[in-house]
Amino acid sequence: MSDVLRVQWTILAQTAPQPWLSCSRCGEAKPFRSSDKIRVNANGKRVDAWLIYKCTGCGSTWNRPILERRPVRTLEADLLRSLHASESTLTRRLAFDIEGLRQCAGRVEEFDDVLVTKTVLSESTMPAQRLEILCAVPEPVGLRVDRLLANELQLPRSRIQRLVQAGDLAAFPRASQLRRPVRDGMRLVFNLQGSGPAGALLRAVKSSPDAACRYRETP
Ligand SMILES: [Zn+2]
Known part of the structure; x- marks a missing residue:
């Protein structure tokens, strides 16, 4: 029993964490929100990728680095496809990765x-x-x-x-x-x-x- x-x-x-960044158009620090869009730049053998954030005040964008000059051959094909498609599970995982976000933005609001x-x-x-x-x-x-x-x-x-x-x-x-x-x-x-x-x-x-x-x- x-x-x-x-x-x-x-x-x-x-709600995903939001970095507070100095926005040049607003003229002050503002919270930025993930747009759930990824920008990929595949240049020859290397890939850069960013998660695009937008200022909640004016919509100005900030590109959060996800991959920097990464050799294409070290990337799984699935990941590359997900990056190109801004696949929602991936963008959610990245947006909620607060430790990763803290590495490229000072103040992060949870x-x-x-x-x-x-x-x-x-x-x-x-x-x-x-x-x-x-x-x-x-x-x-x-x-x-x-x-x-x-x-x-x-x-x-x-x-x-x-x-x-x-x-x-x-x-x-x-x-x-x-x-x-x-x-x-x-x-x-x-x-x-x-x-x-x-x-x-x-x-x-x-x-x-x-x-x-x-x-x-x-x-
Ligand atoms: Zn702004």
């Missing part, structure tokens, strides 16, 4: 609007005493764990803090912090004994929202 309810939350970022899809992995066969949430986060998101939980479970953040202090909520791996962004593979474990009526929480943990949830910092 199991008294554990296990669910997976798949957390998909909705967003925390996400779409959370909930899947039950195993139901408890008796009233659940323990709740485990496995977080699947394919691309890095800026959303903090405590805000994710507060929003998805409809609990005040102060209640989340109290659960942690009482030892009724723990995040794994052990060093994980609830004030830090949620990461792939993170496991959140609730002890439901003594945490009051758990019915609403058990429903919220399983039900999927209809649309992307927009998380905004609340004081």
